[in-house]
Amino acid sequence: xxxxxxxxxxxxxxxxxxxxxxxxRALYGADLQLARMVHGAILRSPHAHARILRLDTSxxxxxxxxFAVVTAADFPPAAADKIVDFGEGDMLLSSLRGNILASGKVxxxxxxxxxxxxxxAHVAAEAVALIEVDYExxxxxLTAPAAMAPGAPLLHEGLANGNVAEYIxxxxxxxxxxxxxxxxxxxxxxxxxxxxQGYIEPQNATAFWSSxxxxxxxxxxxxxxxxxxxxxxxxxxxxxxxKVTPMEIGGGFGGKINVYLxxxxxxxxxxxxxxxxIVMSRRDVFTGTGPTxxxxxxxxxxxxxxxxxxxxxxxxxxxxxxxxxxxxxxGAMTVFACYDIENVLIEGFDVVVxxxxxAAYRAPGAPNAALATETILxxxxxKLGIDPLELRLRNAAKEGTRRADGPRYKRIGCVEVIEAMHxxxxxxxxxxxxxxxxxxxxxxxxxxxxxSSATLSVNADGTVNLIEGSTDIGGSRTSLSMQAAEVLGIxxxxxxxxxxxxxxxxxxxxxxxxxxxxxTGLAVYEAAQDVVTQMKARAATLWTAEEVDxxxxxxxxxxxxxxxxxxAAQLGATGGPVVGSAAVNPRGAGGxxxxxxxxxxxxxxxxxxxxxxxxxxxxxxxAIHPAYVEGxxxxxxxxxxxxxxxxxxxxxxxxxxxxSSYLDYRMPTALDLPMIDTIIVEVPNPGHPFGVRxxxxxxxxxxxxxxxxxxxxxxxxxxxxxxxxxxxxxxx
Amino acid sequence: MAxxxxxxxxINNEPVQFLCEPRQSLLECLRDVVGLTGTKEGCxxxxxxxxxxxxxxxxxxxxxxxxxxxxxxTITTIEGLAHGNTLHPLQKAFLEHAALQCxxxxxxxxxxxxxxxxKHPHPTxxxxxxxxxxxxxxxxxxxxxxxxxxxxxxxxxxxxx
Numbered sequence: 075x076x077x078x079x080x081x082x083x084x085x086x087x088x089x090x091x092x093x094x095x096x097x098x099r100a101l102y103g104a105d106l107q108l109a110r111m112v113h114g115a116i117l118r119s120p121h122a123h124a125r126i127l128r129l130d131t132s133x134x135x136x137x138x139x140x141f142a143v144v145t146a147a148d149f150p151p152a153a154a155d156k157i158v159d160f161g162e163g164d165m166l167l168s169s170l171r172g173n174i175l176a177s178g179k180v181x182x183x184x185x186x187x188x189x190x191x192x193x194x195a196h197v198a199a200e201a202v203a204l205i206e207v208d209y210e211x212x213x214x215x216l217t218a219p220a221a222m223a224p225g226a227p228l229l230h231e232g233l234a235n236g237n238v239a240e241y242i243x244x245x246x247x248x249x250x251x252x253x254x255x256x257x258x259x260x261x262x263x264x265x266x267x268x269x270x271q272g273y274i275e276p277q278n279a280t281a282f283w284s285s286x287x288x289x290x291x292x293x294x295x296x297x298x299x300x301x302x303x304x305x306x307x308x309x310x311x312x313x314x315x316x317k318v319t320p321m322e323i324g325g326g327f328g329g330k331i332n333v334y335l336x337x338x339x340x341x342x343x344x345x346x347x348x349x350x351x352i353v354m355s356r357r358d359v360f361t362g363t364g365p366t367x368x369x370x371x372x373x374x375x376x377x378x379x380x381x382x383x384x385x386x387x388x389x390x391x392x393x394x395x396x397x398x399x400x401x402x403x404x405g406a407m408t409v410f411a412c413y414d415i416e417n418v419l420i421e422g423f424d425v426v427v428x429x430x431x432x433a434a435y436r437a438p439g440a441p442n443a444a445l446a447t448e449t450i451l452x453x454x455x456x457k458l459g460i461d462p463l464e465l466r467l468r469n470a471a472k473e474g475t476r477r478a479d480g481p482r483y484k485r486i487g488c489v490e491v492i493e494a495m496h497x498x499x500x501x502x503x504x505x506x507x508x509x510x511x512x513x514x515x516x517x518x519x520x521x522x523x524x525x526s527s528a529t530l531s532v533n534a535d536g537t538v539n540l541i542e543g544s545t546d547i548g549g550s551r552t553s554l555s556m557q558a559a560e561v562l563g564i565x566x567x568x569x570x571x572x573x574x575x576x577x578x579x580x581x582x583x584x585x586x587x588x589x590x591x592x593x594t595g596l597a598v599y600e601a602a603q604d605v606v607t608q609m610k611a612r613a614a615t616l617w618t619a620e621e622v623d624x625x626x627x628x629x630x631x632x633x634x635x636x637x638x639x640x641x642a643a644q645l646g647a648t649g650g651p652v653v654g655s656a657a658v659n660p661r662g663a664g665g666x667x668x669x670x671x672x673x674x675x676x677x678x679x680x681x682x683x684x685x686x687x688x689x690x691x692x693x694x695x696x697a698i699h700p701a702y703v704e705g706x707x708x709x710x711x712x713x714x715x716x717x718x719x720x721x722x723x724x725x726x727x728x729x730x731x732x733x734s735s736y737l738d739y740r741m742p743t744a745l746d747l748p749m750i751d752t753i754i755v756e757v758p759n760p761g762h763p764f765g766v767r768x769x770x771x772x773x774x775x776x777x778x779x780x781x782x783x784x785x786x787x788x789x790x791x792x793x794x795x796x797x798x799x800x801x802x803x804x805x806x
Numbered sequence: 807m808a809x810x811x812x813x814x815x816x817i818n819n820e821p822v823q824f825l826c827e828p829r830q831s832l833l834e835c836l837r838d839v840v841g842l843t844g845t846k847e848g849c850x851x852x853x854x855x856x857x858x859x860x861x862x863x864x865x866x867x868x869x870x871x872x873x874x875x876x877x878x879x880t881i882t883t884i885e886g887l888a889h890g891n892t893l894h895p896l897q898k899a900f901l902e903h904a905a906l907q908c909x910x911x912x913x914x915x916x917x918x919x920x921x922x923x924x925k926h927p928h929p930t931x932x933x934x935x936x937x938x939x940x941x942x943x944x945x946x947x948x949x950x951x952x953x954x955x956x957x958x959x960x961x962x963x964x965x966x967x
Contacts (some may be wrong), residue, residue, distance in 0.1 A: 088901045095909035096897040098844015098884035102910060105843035196829060271946045274848040274856055275910040324846070324910025325944050356849040548907035548945060701904035705946055709907065712947030736853035736942060744948040745939035749931075 081558045081626075083764060083796040086701045087566040089552045093430040095322075103278035103294040103321040104353045111280070112141050114335075114342050114352035115198035117188040118207050119363055120181035122214035122428040122729025123227065126178060126207060131188055133204040137191040140201045142345035144338065146177035150310040158307050160331045161524050161584040162298050162434045167307050173252030173431045174308060174337055180209070181229055181396035182428050183730045184361025186334070189352045191342040192548025214428035214729045218391035219370050221427045225323060228395065229426045236365060239398030242406050242422035246479040252417025256376025258457050260450045266778070266796040267444050267722035268393065271435045272713070272741050275324020276354040277363055281339035287345075289340050292319045296326040296545055297584030301333055302576045308337040313341035316340075319575040320545045323572055323585075327713070328434030331584050332364055345764035360734040364433025365723060367392040367400045373409070377454050381468045382395050386410050386677065392424060395431040400424045404520070405439030407479045408449055408775075410519035412488055412667060413469040428729050432633035434586060437519040437539040437771035441717065441778045445796065448515035448779030453792065462514055462783070463496045471518070487693030487757030488667045491516060495669045500689040509676050510686065511787025516669040517775025519766040522587035523660040527580025528601045530558060532652040538562065538605070540571040543582030548709075548770075549702040552609040553591045554598045556698050561602035563627020563638050580657045583664040588666065588768030591698055592759070597658045599763055609641055612648040616641075625700025662761015666769060668692040670776035674784040681800030683719055683785070689751040690776075695767030708750040708772045715775025716742040722797050815876045817842070818886025826873035833857045835873035836883060844884040848942070855941030858914035859883050865881050865921045867940075884913035887920065895961040896920055896954070903954035907945035915941050919955045928959055929965040 094100040116445040131143040144522040155168045171177075176185045177497055188205050192198035213227040220226060221237040233239045253259060279293040289311065298320040306313045309560060310337040323330060335352045341351040354362065372389040388409045394400035406422035455462040470488040477483070495501055495514060505512055529541040540558055544550055555569035582594060610629065619631035629636045636644075645652055690707040697703040720740045724733040733739045758765025785803065786792050793802055800806075810825040815839065824839045836859070837841045845868060848854035852867040859868045860882035887894045896916050899905070906912045915938065920936040922929055929937065934955050935948070943951060960966075 086904070089904075091909075092901040092906075093893070095906055095912055096884075096893065096900050097888055098842070100909060101843070102846070104847065105837070107838075107841070123807065187898075196827070273908070273910075274942060274944055275846070275908070276848070322910075323908060324848075325908040327944070353847075356851065356854075410822065411838075435894065549904070700909075701950070705904055705907055705950060708947035708949045709945045728835055735851055736849050737851070740817050741942060742934040743939040743942065744952065747948055749952070750947045750949045 080558045080560055082566050083696065083698050086698060086699060087303050087552060090545065090555060090571050091548050091551055098675065099218060101324045102275060103215045103292060106278040106280050106292050106321065106351065108280065108349040109362060111349040111351055112191045112193060112663065113195040113198050114189055114191045114339055114350050115195060115202045116186045116358065117202045118187040119176065119183060119187055121180055121209050121211050122183045123244055124180050124209035124318055126176065126180065127210050128208040129188065130206040132203040134190055137201045137204060139197040140190060141348060142191045142342045143188060144341045144345060145188045146175040148341050153310050153794060158304050161297060162328060162331055162586040163399060165397065165399055170304065173310055173397055174334060182430050184430055186362060189338045189342060191346050216427055216429060216725055216729055217368065217428065218425040220389060221425045222381040222423065224667045229428065229545050233426065237426045238423050239394060239426055240424035242403060244406060244420040245418065246478050247417030249385050249387060249417050249419045252375045255378055255384040257379045258454050259374065259376040260453050261374035262446065262794060263370065263372040264446045264448055264794050266369045266445065268365050268562060269428060269717050269721045270360060270365040270739065271327035271329035273325030273327060276356060276359045277330065277334055278353040279335035279339045280351040281336060281343045281488055282349040283340055283344040287315060289316045290339065291316065291336050292321055293329055294323045295320055296323065296330045296586050298543060298545065298576050299581050300331060300584050301336055302334045305336045305340065309340060317575055317577050320573060323545050323547055326547055327436045328438055328586055329364060329643040331586055332433050334363055356736065360739065361430060361731050364395065364431050366438060367394065367432045367433035369442040371442055371446045372562060373450055375450050375454060381458060381460050381465050383413055383415045383469045386415050387418045388443065390422045392439065392442065393429060393432065394424050395429045395446065396425060396426060397431045398424055401434065401439035403439065405443040408440040408518050409443035411477055412471055412516050414471050414475040420478055436713065436774040440517060440519055440775045440781045441714065444515065444517045444775045445778040445782065447793065449782045451683065452783040462617055463492055467492045467518060484664065485760055486665055486667060488757050490755050490757050491669045491691050491693050494691050494755050495671055498607045498671065498689055498753060500671045500687060505673060506686060509678055509788055510673060510785040512671065512673050513780040513783030513787065514669065514671050515776040515779035515783060516667060517772055518665055518667050519588065519772035519775065521663045522589045523593050523663045524583030524589055525657065525659045526582045526597040527551045527657040528594060528597040529579065529653060529655040530601045530605050532605060532642050532645060534643050534645065536564065536642045537568040537570060540569050540598065541574055542571060542594055543574060543579040543581055544590045545585045546573060547585055548705060549699060550585065550590045553702060555696045556593055557595045558598050558602045561599060562605065588770040589663065592663060592762055592766045592768040593658065593660050595766055596660050597656045597763060599653040600656030600658060604656060605652055607668040608652045608654060612645060613641055615648050616644065626709040660761065662759065664695055664759030664761050666693050666767045668772035668776055670780040672780045673786050674781065674788055676785065676788045676803060685715060685747055687748060689753065690773055691753040691755060692769055692773055693755040693757050693767060694766035695762065696756055698766060700754060703754055703769050704752040706769045709744055710773030711750050712742050712747055714774045715747065715781060718778045718781035718796060718798055720797050720799055811874050813873055813877050816880045818882060825921055828874055830873045831869050832871040832873050833868040834878050836868060842883050842885050846910050846913055848910065856911050856914040857917065858941065860921060865918055884916060887916055889913045896958040899954040899958035899961065903950050903957060905946065905950040905954035911941060911943045915951060921963060923959050927963040
């Protein structure tokens with residue numbers, strides 16, 4: 075056992091919101107009840123691509139019990155277009171508005187067209203059915219290759235090139251010379267289907283537009299400030315006129331950063347004078363919110379006899395859905411990010427298609443790209459007779475490695491993750507029998523900084539209250555409280571965290587990009603340092619001392635000592651309350667590498683794959699709360715396995731999603747998975763005082779290629795499309 | 807709109823009367839009429855298990871039961887699992903084993919797991935996974951949920967003989 079310098083970090087305290095969440099008391103967005111509240115419902119397009127010829131809401135408005143009907147015509151006049159930044163992804167204001175309520179054309183089946191507020195959700199649904207829309211159906215295009223083909227139906231006027239909204243190119247070295255130096259070159263093409271984040275809580279929003287002009291919104295969001303700013307932009311209001319109260323959030327994974335319902339509920343409230351609540355159905359969630367892109371990816375890698383990658387080339391076309399923004403940028407940046415390669419060319423295409431406008435999903439863009447790189451490396455390792463982890467180790471990125479898109483790495487844990495995989499009990503265990511295969515893969519995700527704010531006030535009983543603005547999706551109240559407790563020398567339980575509305579704390583970015591424990595953690599750390607500084611001054615006053623030390627929760631000067639709690643009890647007599655605060659915009663985010671080892675068994679008769687054993691490995695930098703780090707790794711792994719084996723938007727030729735229920739969009743159940751073993755690697759991030767990297771995302775990258783590599787070992791055939799379901803496995 | 811119907815039930819050991827429209831699901835009645843919002847709606851078609859409650863001696867997805875069908879029935883929801891301020895061993899085990907992340911599926915899992923442990927005091931891992939396979943969790947990958955349920959089984963019934 076190594077000796078830890080920490081008292082609180084690395085322990086596993088019970089989460090502060092735990093009792094509320096196991097007793098049903100925690101209030102999620104749909105649980106909100108307000109006096110005079112009415113209920114909204116949304117009319118959605120049945121067509122994937124159509125012109126709206128006529129939109130008549132008069133019958134809906136006349137239905138008894140209906141309070142308001144809105145369409146895109148109720149938006150304030152369009153201001154100058156601008157980019158609305160969500161922290162993880164962004165969107166043009168015109169696109170954001172167009173996605174929230176269609177104007178002129180509908181661009182996907184499920185596109186919102188109009189909305190109703192009524193006395194209850196049943197009447198609202200009846201009213202929606204009374205809205206009359208005449209559509210002129212247009213040809214639709216559903217995949218990136220089809221949308222890029224000459225003569226494809228165009229979704230928008232004025233994009234860069236037909237349906238291609240953006241072209242990305244990263245190049246270093248001499249690709250031709252690099253491939254000439256290779257002894258083995260493999261080039262393959264892969265298709266992946268559209269998949270959804272699958273959070274169990276549907277999107278919801280309640281809004282009240284007050285007679286004083288302020289709009290109050292209660293919603294399920296990964297970022298209350300982002301929801302505020304985006305809603306204000308759509309409604310052409312100053313940001314201070316919108317207040318967002320984040321309710322408890324039932325999962326997000328990137329999908330609850332964008333806004334869908336908030337501005338609509340606000341417009342309905344403005345018209346009705348009442349609070350309006352809208353809760354999506356599951357079909358609304360599948361067809362009306364942002365899934366992650368389907369893609370076509372072509373990768374070519376050359377390796378010399380020493381097992382060194384001499385050149386790598388990638389071509390990535392991602393489906394943005396109806397509006398530009400397919401997360402092909404991060405796909406292009408991460409496709410070779412785990413490796414030190416001198417000669418690289420990466421091209422990326424952001425392609426609009428007649429599907430829901432895509433959103434972030436856990437390391438957005440990276441799994442699609444890693445599928446290609448990591449399966450090709452597996453194939454090359456086999457050709458060269460090198461262990462697949464050994465091949466990765468020989469090429470692993472390390473401190474100083476330059477990525478093709480520019481940056482040089484600071485300290486990263488790529489080598490350490492591969493070594494931990496190699497040394498694991500799992501990797502060294504025999505496979506259990508015939509029709510079984512083992513696969514490995516690794517993946518890289520940047521993690522991000524962005525602003526965060528925090529306030530700590532000291533209570534006379536030696537505890538502190540923590541005020542912060544990061545919505546808690548997986549235990550961040552506790553991982554943040556632990557960082558304050560570590561600095562102050564108190565217990566995690568002595569910190570009382572509260573997540574407050576946008577009027578009550580400084581700007582704080584989204585809970586996304588694996589940033590909360592890192593960036594809001596840094597804000598909490600700095601706020602705690604502020605508390606220590608102020609309390610040292612109080613102790614100096616008490617003792618008329620020049621200098622006061624603080625260590626291990628004890629203030630001291632010469633023979634005088636006081637614990638944090640003892641000094642907290644004397645604040646009233648030494649000048650009054652102590653409140654520490656900090657606002658940060660950190661630049662030191664540290665990327666995380668994750669790896670996966672997976673054993674599968676395939677039934678040769680049915681093509682059904684059983685997952686036998688899984689080990690997820692990830693560099694956490696510093697695991698503040700190891701159980702929550704393990705939880706992120708296990709959750710990301712499970713999502714990745716579902717993506718690899720089963721999940722897909724099954725669209726018919728007209729662009730209708732035919733499996734928009736949990737019965738047919740099959741996410742892994744408890745019966746589909748074994749226990750998920752975890753190995754936490756800790757290579758400290760120099761950009762955080764405790765070394766935190768953030769662990770929310772990289773873990774979803776390795777499962778796609780690791781499953782593909784394991785399936786190859788099990789069935790002797792390399793699959794080039796995802797999902798790798800029984801039909802694909804049996805080559806039907 | 808059809809006239810409302812009066813329904814008499816026992817919910818969490820207390821007699822409860824409520825008025826509902828014939829078209830309202832029991833889930834909607836529990837949440838919006840009775841005010842017990844601990845039971846969650848994730849899909850509305852019986853496939854996610856978030857709205858699992860105990861109705862009589864069986865567990866049901868309350869989105870697929872009409873409110874009027876609860877007439878004369880005994881119901882247990884997540885709000886009735888603890889004894890006063892003392893958490894049920896399953897609730898404690900979920901906290902100690904970090905078996906929840908966002909928490910939206912947790913009420914349904916706890917009600918389903920409670921029924922499992924009444925039927926099988928010492929369920930195997932396979933039995934636990936099979937029983938809980940109607941409850942979707944997207945955050946945890948189920949590992950810590952399975953471990954929590956098995957730890958609670960030992961807490962309630964002692965180590966298996």
